[in-house]
Amino acid sequence: MTKAHVYKRDHVNTDEIIPARYLTTDDEAELAKHCMEDLDAEFVSKVKPGDVIVAGEDFGCGSSREHAVWAIRGAKIQTVIAKSFARIFYRNAINCGFYLVESADAVDKIRDGDELEIDFRAGAIKDKTTGADITFGALPDFALEIINDGGLLEHIKKSL
């Protein structure tokens, strides 16, 4: 079951996703314990594997720390749905092989607690709670190729 955790705000930044006081480790499971801590102290205790984060514009702004993606992935979050993403976060996610959904329509329609079904390749979300069908622009081909390969390093390894 994929449940939506909606944060109705813009500019959710990397310091909120994973505060710098935890950057002395790059262990994903350890980072996951503090995921979103300064924004929502309850986050880690309420999310279940496969859930998604929903937020407004400019998600992931701030630091280049890939720890932000690792913390979210470590918390077993399936994807982040946002109106827009900060560029380094967006790039880091693709490089890690982690899907993102950029869609203002989806953010406007999905309510906190809604149950979702997401098809990344088709660019489709089914909101099973409200019955809404939402479409979104899938990632560009080169990004899908990187994700398909299992991330940027596996991707470049092919040509080394």
Add this chain to the structure above:
Amino acid sequence: MGMTITQKILAGAANKEKMVPGELVDANIDVVMCHDVTTPSAVSMLLEKGIDRVFDAEKIVVTPDHFQPGKDVKSAELHKRLDKWAKRHKIKHYYKIGKAGVCHALLPEQGHIRPGQVIVGGDSHTCTYGAFAAFSTGIGSTDLAAAIATGKLWFKVPESIKLVLHGSLGPGVYSKDVILAVIARIGTDGALYKAMEFVGSALAEMSMEARMTMTNMAIEAGAKNGIIGFDETTEKYLDEHLTDGQDYTVYESDSDAEYVATEEFDCSKIEPIVAFPHLPSGGVPITECAGKEMDQAYIGSCTNGRIEDLRVAARILKGRKASVRTIIVPATPMIWKQAKDEGLFDAFYDADCVIAAPTCGACLGGFMGVLAEGEKCVSTTNRNFVGRMGHPKSEVYLASPATAAASAVEGKLTDPRKYL
């Protein structure tokens, strides 16, 4: 249609004549900057993937800075991993403790940055080096690993926004106030994915240090890179700092280059500004916010920890006392020595300030000045996000070194012009 300086640099790095915004390119990298937070992870990834190699041991610059000297066991472990890797690959420009400093102040000072280059670093404020007519951008650990191993990265050529800075800055007003004014107007995603190109007569009066303060904060408007064209000031700085005798390529924007937006600023009308929590776009003129009580003043960082910044702060603090905790962090060992030799440390000591070793430290809530619950800090750094300098309920007010020093004296946000 002509090309912007950003397009031209990326075209050059991809061995192409022409390049348009939106195009994907594989660019050759000239400099890779590595520090203690994001590089150890990159190295682990390379080891795990069986590609433990560096594309060029002379083009990678390594300095621990975020948590140096090691603040606890875990950060010491990061330094150990960084050190092992740098030694194993015989990284030529590895700045160990004693010579290590805040990366974005250190690299230009030590002559690693030159016009026309493509520079990447595992730190979002890598956009700082764009002050030298270079393309420079921050990346995460996976990109960093790829850049270290191959010397190449994919980029989408950005559209450009032109920021025209007219007029002259008034007394007590600095480039920090200008960039805070810019971000207050366009917002923290006002330049998302784009290049911020600064032009205009006000630049002629700014030193390279002052220009770096502006390009440093391009990321705070969401930009991919910030960039300033080459002029006599750039040339003079490079003559003093480049030591290897290698030449560089100067690119400039064509007169018919395309900009998706142009924003004009009359710098003579800009006042000292303080960006209120919790976004760098929260700029308020000091005349509208003076008097707000502070618990700490912090003068340092890759934004404003350079010698000019310390001189301005010392001028205000000299012969006075700081009435709140005041922490001075020279950004590099050379700046530290210069400040000592110029007698600035005497002014800080007499004013009851503490002088720290070069580190990013408290700017990101690491150590050396972390805030308790409910505390407020006027800071010369670049971010005032929730919890940035410590407790999630602490607050950071971004300002110039002059405003921070004047506020340190009075213990509340203070217009620096009364002390100059």
